[in-house]
Amino acid sequence: MNPDAILSFEEAMEKYDPVLGFEVHVELNTKTKMFSSAPNVFGDEPNTNVNEVDLGMPGVLPVVNKAAIESSIKIGLALNCKIAESCRFARKNYFYPDTPKNFQTSQYDEPIAYDGYLDIELSDGTVFRVEIERAHMEEDAGKLTHMGGATGRIQGADFSLVDYNRAGVPLVEIVTKPIEGAGSRAPELAKAYVAAVREIVKNLGVSDAKMERGNVRCDANVSLRPHGRERFGIRSETKNVNSLRAVEHAVRYEIQRHAAVLDSGEPVIQETRHWHEDTRTTTSGRAKSDADDYRYFPEPDLVPVVPSREWVEELRATLPEPPAARRKRLQADWGYSDLEFRDVVNAGVMDEIEETIAAGASASVARKWWMGEIVGRAKNADVDPGQLGVQPATIVELARMVEEGKINNKMASEVLDGVLAGEGSPAEIVEKRGLAVVSDDGPLLEAIDAALAAQPDVADKIRGGKVQAIGAIVGGVMKATRGQADAGRVRELILEKLGVTA
Amino acid sequence: MTDTNELIRLTAAALAEKLAAGEVTSVEVTQAYLDRIAAVDGGERGVNAFLHVNAEEALAVAAEVDALRAAGGAEAEALHVLAGVPIAVKDLIVTVGQPTTAGSKILEGWYSPYDATVVERLRAAKMPILGKTNLDEFAMGSSTEHSAYGPTRNPWDLDRIPGGSGGGSAAAVAAFEAPLALGTDTGGSIRQPGAVTGTVGVKPTYGSVSRYGAIAMASSLDQIGPVSRTVLDSALLHQVIGGHDSRDSTSLPDPLADLVAAAKTGNVEGLRIGIIKELHGEGYQAGVENRFNDALELLKEAGAEIVEVSCPNFQYALGAYYLIMPSEASSNLAKFDGVRYGLRVLPEEGPMTIERVMGATRAAGFGDEVKRRIILGTYALSAGYYDAYYGSAQKVRTLVQRDFDAAFTVADVLISPTAPTTAFRLGEKLDDPLAMYLNDVATIPANLAGVPGLSLPGGLADEDGLPVGIQLLAPAREDARLYRVGAVLESLLEAKWGGPLLAQAPALGELVEAKEAK
Incomplete structure (x- = not known):
């Protein structure tokens, strides 16, 4: 069959039931690396944030970063996980030049957090529970840049450059249990799940959570089974799907592709797939087979991590309000309808509205300004609304002027344009532009x-x-x-x- | 000024006293050792204990100590007791300013950008480092014949092995090329060379000396320790290098009891010393067994209570060791791939892929014994074999620890011969890895259990006139007991011999020349 054949999504859904699974890697924003005292900083000159440990020099030994353990426990707690009383690191052995020791130090069969769940709210308000298998700690690899060759991959490259700045950056890998029953909502759920994880780690302050920088990276597993069958189909794992939109698209594409393969009577190949944002398709990566033997064994250079129950409870007490609970609270406080509130959330201006209300605006005024004025301007400028730089105080001042009858809404909108153009404060702009409601x-x-x-x-x-x-x-x-x-x-x-x- | 021939024969403790008293300078001492190295170490029939001699830096440190002493005052007062006493360092331990090879071609010419913690501590104590000593490649061997830089010879008989892997450190001390040396002990690499060269060697409690900067063979078994000519000298050195290090996660947080005091106040009266039934008798050379019995006799006379203990699981220790050690080694040695440092070999033909460059580098850079262990360990960790091999070996390890626990309920210290035989001939066991591995049968249990062990000279075997080692073992963290008992046994034996055992060793300078003349 044509390897690029796909079925329409609707057709795929008529015949098959998708099962999903996600591995989300979260880069922690600790000051230093997972096992060394080198700085954990993004974007510096290559190979400057490294010491002998990160380079895997002879004789070096790892030491676990306590801050990374703390962050990992917080993530585990926020995902409603149990926290291990004792857990070890293991070595995952494989030869690759981005891994200085030729093994990755990672938790294997003893994750620090396990058996959790996350309730995901879909766009129509449906809540879908995703079970979390585990969240475990590991170190990131260095970054390879393949020079020459057409594909940018290691095959066909003339040579490769390696930057070890990222080697040893602490990661938490969050692994779901198989997600069943999402049906045609699977692509949407995929996006919402990754968005929720990103929101949680950002809210906890443990990660910069920027997907475009690779702070949050998603591997998406998809398999299909005919309706009514219990046994899972063979899965594919699409690697490094690094934007929310891409997660949705990749899951949708893989469902369509699997359906075409199954329809042709051929078996799905268990393999990793590469996601291509330009064509919104995946291509075959490496076949996964029994030949992948990482020869895991407990890392003998590290002692077990034994978080005391007191410490875990202390950390639990410091957890910020979970994003979902916060949304519920804010909606009630502000008195928005479900639709109004969902629009606010989808527009990404919830934090801004909260700040505007805190600065003295009423809930309805804050919503009117952000949703009615600023979101549209942001869309035109192709930026996030928060990036326009509108200060809560500006909105409060504009609202007050309207209320006092000094200017009307149309003028206020014009004043806002002036503020955004950097012409000064609302009062100055009203003055300069000679704007005033004719009251005679x-x-x-x-x-x-x-x-x-x-x-x-x-x-x-x-x-x-x-x-x-x-x-x-x-x-x-x-x-x-x-x-x-x-x-x-x-x-x-x-x-x-x-x-x-x- | 003391005669240099006498000077190099002084113990480290005696040297320290003379230095402190101003009877000799560190430069004189250091130069005497450098001269000795020049006289006996090189050449076709030299001892070949040193892979690198660090003359310039050693003399500079010595001169610094002398200047501080001469100036007097607080800085002179603050000098460490071993300040100015030279030392040799096993070439598995990284040092700034000197190459570190691990006895392997794959690291030929490599200079570490950092000092091992123990080296930092030697520098802080202002001990001149004479150089780096020979070893089996990556410490894998019991004879130092697996060094990529030629074997070290036993100063008692240049046609015999000096033990291994730390044959260089033991031979350097035995040949009066250094008063002290550092070794590493994964399965006996400090104690067995000590036994066959008539020197003292100690494997400290696991975690009591930082491993940071010791190139790892088997992380859960490796331990750095002292090599010397007397029990007190080892205690002095042990105290310099020991203590917590935040860079080693397996480092013990609390300090050990005063080891030097233990060595100075040796006393065995009322002490229960346990003979391990499984570690003598069958398989042990008659001369070894005789010297072992002599030692027991002396200890009994000194007031110790000799008891017999059984450690039935020790029979599985060697097998478990040869699964755990290669498993860890296969992973620890993966980093030597030609990408970041050391040797890089390009494939002679075919595509220049990273896998092939790594493969060519490792094929050319590693010797046969290293490859053998990497293959063994890779196999033992493989999916489907892990439980049967690595998993079972870990269970044996627990059983060995339990045997020790039980033994230490009836005995304060355990005793055995250090090695089943005296030094064998160079080349004798090179083609028989299993026979080579059996040399470590008595030393391996201590590594599996993490307990400390000390080997000291027990005399010469009747049949070949070569040194025999006596091993003492104590519970974890009770290293002081080893020094307490070791010092007593040493003084009783030396009284019997009328001086140190090494005084009976052949005059090496002449021996080297005579052999070369042949």
Whole structure:
């Protein structure tokens, strides 16, 4: 069969039931590395944040970073895991030039955290429980850059450069149990799960949690089985899917690909797959087989990690409010509807709204500004809303000016543009641009008369009780006053003039 | 000034006294040893104990100590008791400023960018480092014949092995090329060379001396320890190098009892000394057995109570050791791949892939014994074999520890011959790895259990006139007991011999020349 054949997602779902599994690697933001005192810093000159331990020099020994253990326990607790009373590191032996010792020191059969779960809320509010098998500690490898050759892979490269700055950076690998029953929601669940893990580690402050920097990396396992069958199908593991969107797309693609393979009557090959963001497809990597023998054995240079129960409880007490619980609390506090709140979350402005409210705005004003004004501007600028640099105090000031009738909403929006353009504070911009609501009724009444005269049929409708038709007259007045009129006052005056009560 | 021939024969303790009293300078002492090395170590029939001689730096340190002493005052007062006493370092231990080869071609010419913790401590004590001593490649062997730089010869008979893997350190001390040396002991590499060269060697309690900077063979078994001519000298050196090190996770947090005091106040009265039934008799050379019995007799006369203990699981210790040690070694030696340091060999033909460069480097850089152990260990750790080999060996290890625990409920110290035979001839066991491995049968249990062991000279075997070693074993952290008992036995034996055993060794300088003249 054509190895690139895929079924449509809908067709795949008609016949098969997907089973997922994730391995998410989280780089911890400890000051030093997992087993050495070298700095754990991203983006420095290659091979500067290394010492003899990171380079695997003869005679060196590892020492476990206590801060990394603390972070790992926090992650375990946040994932509702049990924390091991004693656990060891093991050596995973394989020869590869990014691994200075030619073995990776990693927890194997004794993870520090195990048997947890994470409740994932999907976009429609459905809650899906993902069981966590384990979260274990390990060290990152160095970074290889393959020079020459067309693919950027080691095959066909002329030579390769290695940067050991990343070698020994502490990682926590979070492994799920097989996730069954997601059905057609599988791609969405995949994205939501990884997003939730990222949110948790960011919220804990244990990782910078930037997927684009590889702080959070996801390997996605997918298998299919015909509806009604209990036994799992053969899985593929798509490596290093490093954005939330890519996680969703990769799972969707693999479901479609597996379905085509199964439909053709051929077996799915157990293998790793590479994700290609440009084509949104995967290609075959390395076949996984019994030939992969890492010869694990307990790391004899390290003693077991034995976190006391007191310490674990102390750490539990310091855990920040879980993101899901926080969302529930904020929604209740702010009085948003489910839809309003979900829009806020999806727009990624929950933290900003919280800060704006803390600065003195009401919940509805904060939402109006962020959702109504700032999100759209961010979309146009292709940045996150938080990156526009709007200060909560700015919004509070704008809102106050509107409330006091100094400017109207339209003007306020214009002022915000000025603030974003760096023209100064809202008050300065109002001053500079000569913006002020015309509050003298004289000029307004003239404009109203003109507008009523221009649209006599509308005036008649209003007189006849169709008050909602007033918009056309108000619009005419606002146009005539170049938007400087207070629309509320205009409305009042029109009704007064026509002798209608609203 | 003392005659240099006498000077090099002084114990480290005696040298320290003379230095402190100003009777001799460290430069004189260091130069005397450098001269001795020049006289007996090189050449076709030289001892070949040293792979590198560090004359310039050693003399500079010696001169610094002399200057401090001459200036007097607080700085002179603060000098360590062994300040100015030279020492040799096994070439498995990394040193800044001198090459470290581990006896292997794969590290030829490599200079460590950092000092081992024990080396830092030698430097802090201002002990001139004479150089780096020969060893079986990566400490794998019992004869020093597996060195990539030629075998070391036994000063008692240049056609015989000096033991291994630390044959260089033991031979250097026995040949009066150094008063002290550092060794490493994974299965007997300090004690067995001590036994066959008539010197003292101690494997401390696992974790009591930092392993940071000792190139690992088997991490759970390796331990750095002292090599010397007397029990007191080992205690002095042990105290310099021991103590907690935050860079070694397996380092014990608390210090040991005063070892020097134990060596100085030796006393065995009322002490229960246990003969390990399984570690003598059948398989042990008659002359070894005789000297062992002599030692027991002397200890009994001195007031010790001799008891017999049985350690039935010791019969499995050698087998377990030859699974655990190669397993750990196969992983520890994986880092030698030509990528970051040391030898890099490019394949002669075919594609230049990283796997092939690593393969060519390791094929050319490692000797046969190292390859044998890497293959053994890789196999023992393989999926499907792990439980049967590595797993079972770990269970035996626990049983050996239990045997020791039980034995130490009825005995304060255990005793055995250190090695089943005296020094064998160079080449004799080179083609028979199993026979070679059997040499360590009495020393291996201590490594498996992490307990300390000391070997001291027990006299010469009747049949070949070669040194026999007596091994003392104590519970973990009770290293002081070894020095207490060792010092007593040493003084009783020396009284019997009318002086140190090494005084009976052939005059080496003449021997080297005579052999060369042949």
